[in-house]
Amino acid sequence: MGFEIKKESYTGGIKEITIGKGDSAITVGGETCYPFYTFEGDMPNKPIVAMEIWDMEPEDWPEPVMAHFKDVMSDPAAWAKKCVEEFGADAIVVQLKSIDPNDKDASPESAAETVEKVLDAVSVPVIVWGCANPEKDEQVLKVVAEKCQDRNLVLGPVEEKNYKGIGAAAMGYGHTLISSSPIDVNLAKQVNILLENLGMPMDRILVDPTTGGLGYGMEYTYSVMERLAMASLLQGDDKLQFPMINNLGNEVWKCKEAKQTVEEAPVLGDPERRGILMEAVGAVSYLMSGSNIMIMRHPEAIRLVKAFIDGVSD
Template structure:
């Protein structure tokens, strides 16, 4: 019997959403399985990468991020055209940084004119990303919707605070919305429900779960995106079956590690390659968690991620993928000088090291020979007896030669004894542990048995008490019946006069009257 892969069945699917207009329009989403699980379902549309541009010249970008666009950073239209013509951008994301009230606070009219110029200059979908200040975005994105009527822009982020204003404008002028929530599944669903209640079709909504860079931010975002895709696929939640977008480049390149020059953090390697690889690693992570649109900045990062998408989607070899192409001067880092001095001492040699310190004692042996002339200068009979210790010390080399064998034997005996002691201790510990586990298990079983017996006894006592109460009630009712029967038997019998009613009712009237009584009784 051949090997068969266990396949998961899915209750839902991600919606197909088209962005852009005309021949440059793209469709995202549409998958009927987890990301790239094409052995379980269909993935008709590959994820797309949108290149990021700003509506003002960035001031805090590192040199590695500025280098590919250094000639167009002050002209958003030329910047967008360069991304499309030179770097083959699939879509453009315009970050409206100048509209931030805490910075330049550009007007809605200026932003709308910039968006319109860019939209008319390129033939790929345009995504417009506001300042993330709800009140300002309401004003700006509403104006952009009106000025760019029919361009099918993607507008965001739309939050709970401004969903009515932007949602109504996008719906009226035919744009797509990015519903944004702060890394929470329930809040993401709530924003979609609010937009749907407003009248916005969920076929025109893309979900932004809020994107973090590398580290804890990525872990939180990845976890929430997994839960969103699981709710859409396995639970069939139609309020969450929307493609997801990640504003990645803006997050990665503003972190400290992407900006530090080599003199500040030489241990992190080449700053240019470092930022490129950080962005690429984050992009691959979000692709595997279900992202349909990635917003990225550096062309080399995008090249690497496109290669990954193609390989994951259609298979093939990565041998043809070229290395990262640098645009800045290469840097040389002496990692050997930065690394600590290696400790190559072997543990056994370290143990023997104290024994070698006895060697200097041999250097002190010649001292008596040096003192011999002084003994000759004073011809005392007692001086002739002093060389005896020197003659007795002569056998020391032979004794020293015998010491290594004895030392080795003593060491082997000590090691054998230590090994035997360790085995005995391990055996004793294992027996003690097994005994403790057996005692704990027996105690737990006894406690469980006692609990069961106590529960049975409590149930039995409760049943007996309930039976006694019921028997007492039955006896009481029997006594009351006997008393009532005795009272009826002793009561004087009298005839009740029967008089015909003044108005005789038909059978139907009596039935309806009874039904009215029943209905009144039920409603009361």
């Protein structure tokens, strides 16, 4: 008898979650095996790449990334359009940087207005990412949820401190949530349970395990994602069987080495290519540990990652 692979016996699967609305809706998740282990299970929906845009002009983006967006950075709607039309973004993430109380402290209304403009400009799902200040995110995401009623936005990050307000708004106005916790299986589970108890439909949840940058804590996230996948697939833990989303571009491009110029770091070579590969290799690591939605920044890194996903899937 020839060699036969020892197969894993899975007892559960990741839920299929649909984000966006109407023609622009996309379904993620649904896998019944470890990422890309299609020799022993199904992965009906390939992981997708969402591109981030900011609701204010970034000041600290390295020049090689800025170059691709310079013409549209002052206009989130145009920026989003360019990402979809030119760079093939599967979804758009509006990073609400302007609302940070330690920074511009923009109002919920102005944030909602930006989101509406982006929604009208593109026909792909729109994800809205707060500033990770729980109170401010709650205020803002509630208003965004109301203003963009029934568009099935994805709103996050939602944590223990603000799940009630954001949860209620998402339920009332028909949106999906990103349940977020700091690199810990039990904490992840807890936020999901809180949302369930609140009455949030469990087919409108994504999980953000907290994303570390390549060389900056990636290993913690990598392992917690593997453990979340194991708990979901092997132990059939239905409190954890949600697709995962990683806010990667933001982490990678803020690290020192992704920003240094040739003069500052001559041994690291071409700054643009270095950053592209840091982002893309980071994405591959997270794809192998179970990411379903990768939030990325550089068009070339995205092109490479999409080609990789196709190659390892088909």
